[in-house]
Amino acid sequence: MSPPTRLVNDLSWMIGGPQGSGVDSSANVFARACAAGGLHIYGKREFYSNIMGEHSYFALRAHSKLVRSHIDAVNLLATFEAETLFRHAREVTDDGAIVYDPALGKTRLSDIPTIEKRLSADLKTYLISRGVGETLDDMLAASKQRGVALVPIPFKDLLDQIADEFQIDQLSKISRVVNMLAVGASFGILGFDFEMMRFALEDVFRAKAKVVNMNASGAQKAYELARSLVPDFRYRLERIPRTESRLFLTGSQATALGKLLGGMRFQTYYPITPASDESEFLEENEILDIDGHGLHPEATDAAFAKQGGGSMLVVQTEDEIAAVTMATGAALTGARSATATSGPGFSLMMEGIGWASINEVPLVVTLYQRAGPSTGMPTRHEQGDLRFALHAGHGESPRILIASGDFEECIRDGLLCFNYAERYQMPVIHLVDKALANSYATTTVPDLSDLRIDRGALATPDNGYSKDNPYKRFDLSNGPVSPRAVLGQEGTIFWNTGDEHDEMGHITEDPALRNVMMEKRFAKLDLAAKEIPSDVKVAYFGPKDASAVIVSWGSTKGPLLDALEQLWSEGAKVGYLHVRLLNPFPVPEVMQYLAKAKRRIAVEMNFGAQLAGIVREKTGVEMTHYILKYNGRPMSNTELYDAIRPVLKGKSPQRTVLTRGS
């Protein structure tokens, strides 16, 4: 029998361990080493709402081509503890491998308190079916039966060697090095250039030379040992030339970058998962360079300020009510202002969003969706807030809704949200989600040179305001958009109120004026629908005349495109309409692609097919099939492929619920 063909640069790798033990940094080092070696990576982070001890893991794909999603299978599972093995060993492909600590072999499934009862029972059934016992060795034996290669790494022995080498008196001080041992062992059997790992360690631990050397020394020992144990692993990683510069970032960072580029100068937040990461990244980057002069942060003197030296202020507030109202107050001064939050925080912002809407304030709210309702699953993924964001607040108040589907859209929309908020003088809600926020990936540095800042109609001294012709904040004389003045501006004093108001901004209950003001506010939404370019509103992928069209929004874009690439290569005639502007709803653009489609397939990370409902409301077109998921784990490329194929063949129920993910 000839040996199986080698698979070069197409790998699904996983590392797991208890939260707080350094799993994050090991995945970071693995990914950076791959990126340094010219590979594309996509990493998905899963963790419990917990600080220490609960299970967390990273699923990471490394590929020679762009990857936008994770797959269900794992080719190489690396860990230094028992729980990860019990949880994930079954996900390892038959031709895969497991890096583990042989000292833990006698650990019993029942010894691990953090495994849920349902999973524990399921694992017991599995182990019985394989005719083995309940220990980790049994679990490994079951894997070996399938052909999985076992890579025992004596972590404790290696730590002892490092302790001797670097004269460390207590092993506990270097316990986190085990993570890098697992990474080193992984690269060993994958045959990847160890220099890339050293490079990544230097990148991650920067100034701490001793930490770099200790981790590198340990990792190299694990690397050599693993390579000697499994010299002919089917999966290989090889360096390829970096022919282009690539960004390596998370969705939170991408969104923050877009906001900064868009000129945001004020952001508020109250700590909440998964939204806080963005604000923390912004806090680290408060001092900004302007106009490419490379103004150094240390040059922040008065002269620097006169040159227009930039900065942004991030304020941690006492709650989300303060977050939304403080950002609104700041927006009134002319500063581009935003707040970022997740579901429970957004719930507290309703009244403030209504106030911004009736007062036509350019406010941006970045909403990082997570699994709800209530606290829900705070660290898990969902696209459950579309309807909520659309209707949030009492009464009827216009707002613009944009949902980003990938990192480039996060950056672009970060800027566009401010443009639309100012041009149409209303709140803009930017929908992102946990899957985008916490994933990291390499991506080609996007060309953003087409992006422009549009501050909308502004009140200027040229308007000739005087005592007899006073500035009116809600001037009705020239279309629905009244020139906007900011607090502190001379000659344009105005008033705001949460009550219905007259042109000056004073309270009114006049029925005729009420009608005019309602109509003014909503006319701006019509204007936005007319003016926002089609290529911002929607994106269509696939054959033009497809008889089957998928309709989706947000971060399902990545796994959908990866799954569709496979389906298209097999000849499937299926299109994909990615809706980015969700309010005002792009009716003509959606109809253009949906009107003739015989099979219309909604793909959404929620229970109720929320976008499908809006499509039906706005266009009268009903979906024929629904592929939905609401277990808190993002859709994978592979499960989408498996779900779409039968729909195209007419062999699928109307509603398919996806359930994969651990």
Add this chain to the structure above:
Amino acid sequence: MAVEQLLKPADFATEVHNDWCPGCGDFGILRTIQMALAELKMEPHRVAIVSGIGCSAKTVHYVKTYGIHTLHGRALPYATGVKLANPQLKVLCLSGDGDGLGIGGGHFVNAGRRNLDMLYIIHDNGVYGLTKGQASPTLKLGVQTKSLAHPNINDAVNPIWLALAAGATWVGRGYSYDIKHLVGLIKQGIDHKGYAFLDVLQPCPTYNDINTKEWYGGEDRKESNTGRPLPRVYKLEDQGFDPVVHEPGQVEAKATQALEKALEWGDRIPIGVFYKNEHVPTFEARITERIPTYMENPPALQPIVGPNGEPRTDLTRILQRLTFKAS
């Protein structure tokens, strides 16, 4: 516009019809705000007054400066946002007692933690006026004003104590029928470097029939020989009370005497400045530690767009850290 021409309180008045009840204590606060702004020679466009919801909140519509009438309980965070984004503005914040100490109580506490340079005035009348007279957080336990079905079942918060505990660095109390004194307090509060809190006793003639103008003025307890009323309200400064923390070591003693004075109620009600401490760094100063150009070049005043609409923010330095360059 020449500032000198704007020295009259009437220049800070709008033509908006004032719909407060006749005899409302809010009139005194409105008038004193206009007087204080005129006396301080404020340019109207450099002032923003932010209010919450209630009778007190309508004040902004009657003052000719930027006037932001916001949400119930939220005047403080809106005002904070305005001030933080443009610290060159003078910001006044107005609430009622229900507005500021009930629904907005959380913000009251957190504003003290920041010590942002602005004045916060609470119109304190013990009732929710605009919703027809329910008990507010400053109405005493057992008091039954005329629209209450039963005597008040909740005890009152002490705004002076709460402000001190929260960290306000200037704490005063005024009386809306003592115009001259109140103008002085508002001016001091505006001039204070840091977060100033002013509690203004403001009789509600419609719903609070207990703490009336007559009651504060002592009309119910006239001197037997002269027939003159014995006012309940008295001025701290008339007693030689020194509220100022002259050096940091005095904080404990000065705060203690302020707390003691703030316990007085009933027969003798102190007004004036209870506490003043400018040794605490303002929030602006704390931000400037992090962002040295903050005061000259705050968020509101930064240019963000080039002549052709191009973004001026240069992300090169940040992107460098996130980029794997082509090899």
